[in-house]
Amino acid sequence: MNQAIVITIGNELLQGYTLDTNASWISSYLRDRDIEVSNRLTVGDSKQEIVSSLSYAINKIKINLIIITGGLGPTHDDITKDVLKEYFSTDFIIDKNYLSILKSKFVRINMRIPKNISSQATYLKNSLPISNKNGTALGMQIVDNNVTILVLPGVPSEMKQMVQDCDLFKTLKLKNKYYTIKTAGIYENKLYEILFKEIKSNKNFKVAFLPNYSGVDIRLSRLSKISEKLFSEFKHKIRKLIGKYIYSDSDELLEEVLGKKLNTLNLKLSIAESCTGGIISKKITNVPGASKYFLGSVIAYNNNIKKKILNVNKETIEKFGPVSEEVAIEMARGVLLITDSDISVATTGISGPDGGSDEKPIGLIYIAINYRNKNIVKKFNLPSNRKIHREIASNIALNMIRLVINK
Amino acid sequence: MNQAIVITIGNELLQGYTLDTNASWISSYLRDRDIEVSNRLTVGDSKQEIVSSLSYAINKIKINLIIITGGLGPTHDDITKDVLKEYFSTDFIIDKNYLSILKSKFVRINMRIPKNISSQATYLKNSLPISNKNGTALGMQIVDNNVTILVLPGVPSEMKQMVQDCDLFKTLKLKNKYYTIKTAGIYENKLYEILFKEIKSNKNFKVAFLPNYSGVDIRLSRLSKISEKLFSEFKHKIRKLIGKYIYSDSDELLEEVLGKKLNTLNLKLSIAESCTGGIISKKITNVPGASKYFLGSVIAYNNNIKKKILNVNKETIEKFGPVSEEVAIEMARGVLLITDSDISVATTGISGPDGGSDEKPIGLIYIAINYRNKNIVKKFNLPSNRKIHREIASNIALNMIRLVINK
Secondary structure (H helix, E strand, O other): OOEEEEEEEOHHHHOOOOOOHHHHHHHHHHHOOOOEEEEEEEEOOOHHHHHHHHHHHHHOOOOOEEEEEOOOOOOOOOOHHHHHHHHOOOOEEEOHHHHHHHHHHHHHOOOOOOHHHHHHHEEEOOEEEEOOOOOOOOEEEEEEOOEEEEEEOOOHHHHHHHHHHOHHHHOOOOOOOEEEEEEOOOOHHHHHHHHHHHHHOOOOEEEEEEEOOOOEEEEEEEOOOOOHHHHHHHHHHHHHHOHHHEEEOOOOOHHHHHHHHHHHOOOOEEEEEOOOOOHHHHHHHHOOOHHHOEEEEEEEOOHHHHHHOOOOOHHHHHHHOOOOHHHHHHHHHHHHHHHOOOEEEEEEEOOOOOOOOOOOOOOEEEEEEEEOOEEEEEEEEOOOOHHHHHHHHHHHHHHHHHHHHHO | OOEEEEEEEOHHHHOOOOOOHHHHHHHHHHHOOOOEEEEEEEEOOOHHHHHHHHHHHHHOOOOOEEEEEOOOOOOOOOOHHHHHHHHOOOOEEEOHHHHHHHHHHHHHOOOOOOHHHHHHHEEEOOEEEEOOOOOOOOEEEEEEOOEEEEEEOOOHHHHHHHHHHOHHHHOOOOOOOEEEEEEOOOOHHHHHHHHHHHHHOOOOEEEEEEEOOOOEEEEEEEOOOOOHHHHHHHHHHHHHHOHHHEEEOOOOOHHHHHHHHHHHOOOOEEEEEOOOOOHHHHHHHHOOOHHHOEEEEEEEOOHHHHHHOOOOOHHHHHHHOOOOHHHHHHHHHHHHHHHOOOEEEEEEEOOOOOOOOOOOOOOEEEEEEEEOOEEEEEEEEOOOOHHHHHHHHHHHHHHHHHHHHHO
16 A cells, blocks of 8 residues: 545535544554555535545545545434445445444443444445444445555544554554654754755755744655665764754653653742743643642733732832843742742743834743742744744743753 | 635645645635535645646536635745646746735845745736735636636635635625524533524524534524525524523634623633643633733642642641632632732632542532622533643633623
8 A cells, every 4th residue: 555545524524614634644644654645535425425536536546545534423414334335336234243332332321322323333245344442433444446445433533543443554564754853942044054964965865844833843754765774873963963952753742841851850840921821831731740840820910910929029120111031030030939949930021912112022022940049031032923922932931941951 | 606626735735744724714715605615625736636636626517616725835846837837728927017016025024035936926828816915926716617716825824815805705795694603601402402492493594503612602504595684583582592601603712702891891800720720811811902801810730839829728728628619719719819800710620630539530620700709619520631621621710700790
C-alpha cells in the first residue's frame, strides 16, 4: 500500500457545522507509514454521492487503499453500510459475538439496550469486521480488486482507536522519515541563519520551518534512499546547533515539558497575571498533576489588586505606569512572597484593542521572573491582535521559566 | 446557483499538517444562501490531481458552482493558475492596475517588492479578476458551460474577504432558513421535554439539538415552501418556552453576553478558582474591554493559598475538605472582600486524573456565587475527563453569574 484516498461522509461536514478533523488525522497517520493520501472527498449522507465518490476512488489508478468514515450510526441518515451492500451486491452478516459484547456494555452502565442495536453489529459478507472499542458501530475491511477499503465510524475517538487496532497497519513499520524539533524563544530567521550552512550542505534532507504561537517547529524529512542512520546523524547536528531553544521533539506541549522539569527540581511555581488574564495559569493547570508544582496565581487585572494583594507600591505604579518593567518585577516578587513559592512569573502589558499610546503601544508587554532572589525582566512588542498577543505572551512566559530553571 | 462543489488544493492539507477550515467556512456561507455543497474534494499541489478533481466537478450534473481554493501563492509549488491555464487552453493577462496597487502596498510597509510579484497580478483570459484586499494573489471568476468557477487563495482571511466581496453572492439574499438559539444551564432531554409538543405539531420546521460544552444549541430550520413570517412565529414560540435558558441567538459567546450584562449593570466581578485553574478568568478576559467589569482573580490551587489569600478558615477545610460546599462559599466570600467586587464566583472540585475517592469522585465540583450578601452554591458531577471537566465547569460558572444578575 502506498496511495490512499480518504472519503468522509456526513451532511454535517458539508453544511459546515463540523470541522473535518478525521481526514487530517488519517492523513497524518498514513504519512508516518509512507502511505500518501492523494485525494480527500467529502460527501453527504446521500446514496448517489457515496456511490459516485467510491467509484471515483476505486477507479483511480495507483490507489490501493480507501478509507471511508461516517454514516455507520443507528439513525435513519446513517446509510453507508446499506449503500456499500448494494454497491458490492452482497449481504449482511450479524457478528453475534460482538452483538452480545455490545449488549453487555449497555447493561454494565445501566442503560436501556437500544432497539436497533443489531444494526450496529452487522458487516458485509465480503468484508472482515473491525471491533469498535469506544463505540457501537462495527467497522469493516473489504478487499476489492487489489484495493483495500476500510469502513469506519465518523466519531473521532472511535475511528482513531480502530485505525490503531487495525492489523493492516500493524505490519507497517513507522518509516522515521520525519522528525520534528519544537523550539521556543527564537525567531524563524535567526534559526535559519544558524542552520543555513548545515541545511545547504545536506541536500538529502528537507527542512521546513513552521512558526506557531509557541515558537518555531522545525520539520526534518529524509529522502527514501537515505538511511535512517544518516538521518539520525543529521538530526543530531541540527539539534546541537540550536540546543537550548529546543523544548521537545514529541507531542509534548511547552507547559508539559515545564511541568516535568519543575517537578523534577521540586520547585513550586506561582503566577501573577495582568494582561494575560489567566492564560498562563490555565495552561499550567491543563497538565494533569500540576498541583505537585503549581501553588496558585493572582490575576491582577485592576491596579488596586496589584497594590492590595500583590503589594506593588503605589508609587511604582504612579511613577512608571502599570505597564512597566518596575511593576512587572514587583508583581513577580509580590506573588512569590504571598504564595511562598520558589519561582514566580508576572505579566503586565497592553493586549488591546484599547489602552495603547505612542509611548506604550498595544502589544507591549513586560514579563518578569523572580527566582533565587533574582529578577529577570524582558520587554516585548508583540502583535496587537488581542487573542494572538495573549497567546504568544503566555508561551513566552512559560519558556522564560523553562530557560531560567534549566540553567 | 444551487449546487456547489468545493475543491481545496494543498499538500499541507493532505499531509495532515493543516486543518481544512476553508471548506467548512465556505459550506456554511453557501448554506445560508441556499446553495448546497454536495461534494468537497481535497487534492495536493499536483497537476494531474487538480485536473482530475476539476473534471470530476465540472462533469457532475446539476453542479453550477465550483469553488477552488489554494495554490495561488508565489512559490514553486503554487501551480493552480498554470494548471487552469492549460485546462482551459487560454492565456494569462496582467492586471496592471492591481499590480501597481500591490507594489505600493509593499512600499507603504517598507518591505522590499518581491521579484515574482507580477505572478500575483495575473488572471486567465477567460476569467474576471477578483481583488485580494488582505493578501497578494488575485482571484478569478470563470464561467464555463453554465458552471461558475471561483478560484481563490488558500489563506483563510484572504479567501473569506474575497467571497464576501464577490458580486456573485451579493445578489443572493440571505435565506433566513436557519436560526440558532444558544442555551445554557439545561440538559438536552429536559429541553426536548419542554419543546416536544411544539416540535411535533409543526412539521414544517426542523429542530436539531446540538449539545456542546457551553450548553445546548437548538437549530431551527424551515422548509423552503414555508414563509419567513411563519418561521418567525415558530421561533418566537420556541423562545418563549425556554426563555431564561437562552443566552444568545448570534455568534456571541457566553462570556461576551455576560460581559455586556455586567457592564450595563455596572457590576464588578472577581473570581476564585481552584480546580478550574484560570479558565474562567481566561474566558472573561478574552473579551475586549473586560477591564470595565473584571477586577481580578485568585487561583488557589494549593490549600494554603485558599487560607492565606482568600481567608478560608482552616477549620472549614479540615472539617469538610477542600472540595466542599462550605469551602466554595468561603472562597467566593473571600475573593469578593479582598477585591472589593460586587459579585464573585468560586470553584472547587476534582478534575482528575488523581484525587478522586468513593465519597468525592473525580468530576465532582462545587460552584459558589456571592452577590448582595447572599451565597448561591451548587454541586455538579461532571465528566471525569480533565479537559472536559474544566471546560464545562467554567461555562457553568459563567452561566450561573448570568442567571443571578439577570434576576
